[in-house]
Amino acid sequence: MPATVELPLPTPRAALFDVDYTLLRPNEMFRAEGYQTMGAKFGLALDVERWNEAEKAAYAVVKARRAELGPAHDDGVYEAIAGAVITGMGGGPADVVQRCAEAVIREWTRCENFTLYDDVKPCLERLRAAGIGIGLVSNTNRDLGEVLEHFYLDAFIDATVTSLDVGFFKPAPQIYLAVLDRMDVSIADAVMIGDSYEDDVAGAMRCGLAAIMLDRDGRRELPVPTIRSLAELPAALSL
Template sequence: MADTVFFDVGGTLILAHPLHWLKPILDRWGVAADWSRLAEAAPPAFEFYNAHHLQARSFEEALELWRTTDRTILEGLGVEDAGEVADRLVAAWDDPAIWPLAPHAREVLEALKARGKKLVVVSNWDGLLPRVLEVVGLAPYFDAVVVSALVGAAKPDARIFHEALARAGARPERTLHVGDSPEADAGGAAAVGIAPLLVDPTNPERDLRTVLEVA
């Protein structure tokens, strides 16, 4: 049984797929997009983000990263005035609707805290993440927030896991890491002796509630 539980954020605690956050926002704003092009539009945006997020440490750098990432996917979706819409998205970064919580996220975190677990974020994200966690109301649940851009190493690099263990005062054999990526989360955690648990927040058979069965 784990004393400490690490959590990924994007795709684990916050729904990262554009259909879960971008489409509802654009629909609300009345912005037309060709969603049949999503499979081609999304990968270049995600690749750009992943390639540059470690350099986006400050608030300003993070917003610029999101501006370019958003513009890339909007252009791929055929959105008119994609640059202006991207500016609008960045200006609304503190709208919780842009960061929709995964089903059961809050109840699972509350249950783990009630069991006395130490909770730590371990996420490949830019320097905006601590503020995002405040915006969506998850920050109070965590004893530490370890962000790749702020430590200079991204999962599956062992350094980010070692940093999280040090901040939590945790032992790897008594720690569980919860995430959605077989390589970054499961592979990275297992390589340093941490038990991994892969979840799919949109699949009721593998959503976040499975954490409570093993932690």
């Protein structure tokens, strides 16, 4: 896949979307102040000023677990991320950090703690009107059926695949191939859209899919097709 692919791409038969931070915005509970509030419930004094280093520590934990465990779905990674954030923000006794991390991850499984970005429904409606199939591909142990019901997305989505279903995390090819199989669409006829360069864009491209990076914060300058909002997606797919 050439790194210099330019937008717009030809209109595909199917658009595949990542879920977290692409369609769904996790609420404040999963940011610095939220961690501080949760920590306080467990008697931990977590420092919001240490958020950036805590986030970096969490990324390092994810990287280390992937290096150790390979591409298989890793159910323990969520608590490990939360634990790394809590420790990075000041931490405390290991058993208390562990219970606090478990509490954060219990909240992560609840749809009530997420909102749909404003640009999602207009974009999905436009794609739907153009006859494009829509699939969701998520590294998660959540039930995407519940997500569809909670956010009234059932009518827009043809297929969903999670890493828990398939047994592999993105960027392993198996997970993208599983959703295409469910949609009966070939690699050449689909485009993957997501906020993670490695999991949504590079992984998809390695298995031959076209991909578009959604960079909502404008933080990344990467040589891949990039949009800042899903409002830009229809035009990026030549609609």
